[in-house]
Amino acid sequence: MIDHTGLSMTDPAASRKFYERALAPLGYQVLMEVPTEFTGGVVVLGLGVPSKPDFWLHQGVPQTPRIHIAFRANSRAVVDEFYRAAIAAGGKDNGPPGLRPHYHQHYYGAFVLDPDGHNIEACCHEPA
Numbered sequence: 001m002i003d004h005t006g007l008s009m010t011d012p013a014a015s016r017k018f019y020e021r022a023l024a025p026l027g028y029q030v031l032m033e034v035p036t037e038f039t040g041g042v043v044v045l046g047l048g049v050p051s052k053p054d055f056w057l058h059q060g061v062p063q064t065p066r067i068h069i070a071f072r073a074n075s076r077a078v079v080d081e082f083y084r085a086a087i088a089a090g091g092k093d094n095g096p097p098g099l100r101p102h103y104h105q106h107y108y109g110a111f112v113l114d115p116d117g118h119n120i121e122a123c124c125h126e127p128a
Contacts, residue, residue, distance in 0.1 A: 010115075019057065031046050069119075083112065
């Protein structure tokens with residue numbers, strides 16, 4: 001089981017705004033900001049569903065190739081909400097909400113590129 005993961009971001013303010021808005025439908029929020037005296041002066045943010053951060057943003061040079069991270073949604077409506085919120089927050093469409101039967105019969109997902117071009121997905125595995 002994965003405990004936490006993350007990615008690098010170039011603009012902490014832009015990424016924070018994007019992720020706070022895009023992941024809100026999934027219940028995510030910024031739960032921790034590591035003081036810069038412990039990080040060498042870079043911004044490090046921990047996001048998650050209260051009370052544990054499991055998705056971390058680290059100021060730096062984005063990974064190459066860009067990262068793909070999928071967040072599980074408990075309904076297709078939440079996937080739709082994620083997509084609308086992410087686009088409104090400045091994300092770029094990388095695949096609108098819809099069934100992806102080539103993954104499995106009930107796979108419903110949406111894909112958005114974050115400010116650094118990372119492929120962020122919300123997906124639901126349940127039937128409608």
